[in-house]
Structure formats: structure tokens, C-alpha cells
Amino acid sequence: MAQRFEQDRPRLRAVAYRILGSLAEADDALQDAWLRADRADTFEVDNLSGWLTTVVARVCLNMLRTRDTRREEPLDDGTGRGPAATAHSVTGVGAPPADPAEEVQLADEVGFALLIVLDSLGPAERLAFVLHDMFDVPFGDIAAMLDKTPAAIRQLASRARRRVRGVPAPDADLPRRRRAxxxxxxxxxxxxxxxxxSLLHPDVVLRADAAVVPTPEPIAVTGVEQVARGAMASMARARLTGVVLVDGRVGLAMAENGRLRVVLRFxxxxxxxxTGIDVIAEPDRLGELRISGIGA
Known part of the structure; x- marks a missing residue:
């Protein structure tokens, strides 16, 4: 079992990362999965790799279902006191904290926009899409994990697929606005x-809610140079940002540790x-937004 687990670890880690969107949590999931696998009686298991994938997926599903209680963590303010600094404090024994550079590299390989859209899905939709569309796990196997019929899982995956791929927006200017x-x-x-x-109108206005900076009250910044300087201050966040549709209009969304943190509407x-940038970070406002991919 130990030999097979190590042999399958890269794939299992890839599965966990795409389900959870967080490298630290993916490594935690693998630790938990290994403890379960090591204690299990697998004498009659014909396909150990498939069985291990199921174990990892079940662990990830449990983590997704309990994640909502942690959605209102404040943004990392750059001082090391935010969730980016504390997210790895619960990693299992023997699991070193995730390397931020590796996290960015993995997110870039998977696609920032994809991870952000996945975060907007429910746990069942996310599991169905990741396992079937990204790792070719049969609908029947996923159905057993979720206690649903294969037909229901097919519907979940289809609904998730529409969100991930997006639909053509009725806005004829979408291609030009996406380029901008x-x-x-x-x-x-x-x-x-x-x-x-060069991208900003002379009278551009940036509005940010109180959770962005954070400040006691929402703020507004006017003028090209002032808005541009504010954007330059968010270079670190921009590394984990992708282009998505926000309520059907092209925008930006940033995810940190697998959670949607900031959305920019233009x-x-x-x-x-x-002419305008609306920066949203308050959890209640984020929860009201519909995030989807941009269709070709």
C-alpha cells in the first residue's frame, strides 16, 4: 500500500488540488487519505489506484462541506497576519507548509479563472466536474461517493461544465472589453x-468596499494616476487573479487559498x-455575484 500510494501521489495530489483549490489543504487531504488507506483492509480491492482516488475524493468532499465556516477570514494584509500566514498551521505531521511560489505555479498551470469558477460551485458539482471531466472517473463511481444516481451526477457535471466554460454574453463589445x-x-x-x-479614462473612478483595504468605510479614488497607483499596490494579489464573467460581464476575480477573495467589475x-472599477471583497457581496468562465 505504501509503495502504491507513493507511486500514485502526484495524481492524487493533482486530484485534491483541483477539488480544493488550495495546495496546503490538498496536502492535508493526502495525509488524511493515507491514514485511512493504511488502516483499511484492501485484500479484495482489484484497482488500488481507483480506490485511492475515491478515498482522496471523499476526504476532499468532507473538507469542502465544512469549508463555509471559514469563508469570512479577512484578506491577508501583507503583514503575515492574514489567512495566507495561518492556513498551513493545521497541516498534518510530516506535511511541510505549502510553498507560495509552488502554489502560484500550480494555479497558473490549472488556470486561475478555472479555480475561481470552481470555487463558486457547490461541493457535489465541483466533485462531479473535477473527477469526471478532468480525471475520467466514471459517473457510477462518483454516484457512489455522493449517494446519488449516475444520471444525477451527469446532470451535476453538465451544470458545472456550463459554469466553467461560460456562455456567450449578449454584449457585442465583450471581445474588446476582454482585451482591455x-x-x-x-x-x-x-x-x-x-x-x-493608457487603459484608463481621464475621469476614471475606483470604488472599494470596506473589506478591501480594510477601512472603516468604503473608499473612492478618482483620476488616472491615483487609480493606477492603487492598482500597482495590488501586484501580489494580481498573481492569483483571473479573467472571468461577473454577472455576465467581463471582470477579474482573485482567489487565495482556494477561496474567492476579491472581484473587480469594470x-x-x-x-x-x-471609466469605473468596483472592487468587491465583502463576503455577503461576493456571495451575491455569479462567476462563470468566458465562452469562446
């Missing part, structure tokens, strides 16, 4: 102040310049 938002994200990640300024002038 892509350029905004690239400029913010790269610290290119001049490129960012408004545009007729010439395509950005």
Missing part, C-alpha cells in the same frame, strides 16, 4: 504603470477606456 481587462491584469502583474494609465466608455 486582459491588458489591465497584465499591466498590474508586470508593474507597468504607463500601460495601465465599466467602459464608448472608446473602450475604463
Amino acid at each position: 481587462v486582459d491588458a489591465y491584469l497584465a499591466a498590474t502583474r508586470g508593474g507597468d504603470f504607463d500601460a495601465l494609465v 465599466t467602459f466608455a464608448d472608446d473602450g477606456l475604463i
